[in-house]
Amino acid sequence: MGGAVMIRGFAYWPGLLDGAAQAAMVGDLRAVVAAAPLLSPVTPGGRAMSVRMTAAGRAGWITDRRGYRYEPRHPSGRDWPPIPASVLAVWRQVTGLARDPDCCLVNFYGEGAKMGLHQDKDEGDFSFPVVSISLGDEALFRMGGVERKDGTESVWLRSGDVVVMGGAARLAWHGIDRLRFGSSRLLAGGGRINLTLRVVDEGVISPSTS
Numbered sequence: 385m386g387g388a389v390m391i392r393g394f395a396y397w398p399g400l401l402d403g404a405a406q407a408a409m410v411g412d413l414r415a416v417v418a419a420a421p422l423l424s425p426v427t428p429g430g431r432a433m434s435v436r437m438t439a440a441g442r443a444g445w446i447t448d449r450r451g452y453r454y455e456p457r458h459p460s461g462r463d464w465p466p467i468p469a470s471v472l473a474v475w476r477q478v479t480g481l482a483r484d485p486d487c488c489l490v491n492f493y494g495e496g497a498k499m500g501l502h503q504d505k506d507e508g509d510f511s512f513p514v515v516s517i518s519l520g521d522e523a524l525f526r527m528g529g530v531e532r533k534d535g536t537e538s539v540w541l542r543s544g545d546v547v548v549m550g551g552a553a554r555l556a557w558h559g560i561d562r563l564r565f566g567s568s569r570l571l572a573g574g575g576r577i578n579l580t581l582r583v584v585d586e587g588v589i590s591p592s593t594s
């Protein structure tokens with residue numbers, strides 16, 4: 385495919401993954417979800433998130449009443465499964481980095497799910513980008529600046545699109561306003577999967593208890 389389009393410092397790669405690559409990645413993610421079942425996260429303030437989540441890699445991002453953090457294991461007590469090779473290949477292609485990510489956060493958006501405007505700032509080193517891969521239904525992605533009050537611009541992310549949040553956009557506010565539920569046939573039953581790949585850094589992974 386072509387290259388990246390820059391929007392407010394976000395590198396947007398429309399249609400980077402073709403249909404076959406998307407289907408193969410979904411197959412790989414089924415194995416991830418079988419090993420690390422989707423969770424229904426709650427914010428530290430006690431609000432249920434509409435997105436269901438799990439993770440792959442050395443660390444998984446978690447939220448519950450105790451806070452936002454990276455944990456070395458799924459709440460089941462088992463290690464997170466490895467990040468699929470198909471997913472790591474996308475990271476290497478769009479970042480050109482020799483360092484692989486520690487975490488692949490898996491977000492599943494069912495009908496009506498969304499994600500409020502936020503910054504990704506629980507990682508230890510913001511010199512590494514966050515890479516986002518979209519699969520399934522289209523979603524309206526809002527991109528802002530590093531200040532909450534900065535103006536925003538939105539794009540409909542489609543299946544196979546990739547976004548890199550790096551450089552000036554690494555700490556930019558972003559979120560998903562809504563889904564066009566059923567707009568893609570990639571996932572039986574509809575919905576959207578978003579993967580975010582993150583370099584977490586040893587120092588910010590919670591010491592394993594229980």
Ligand SMILES: O=C(O)CCC(=O)C(=O)O
Binds near residue numbers: 489518525560578580
């Ligand atoms: O679903 C998306 O496209 C964005 C997800 C996101 O921002 C996150 O998981 O931190």
Ligand SMILES: [Fe+2]
Binds near residue numbers: 502503504558
């Ligand atoms: Fe995010």
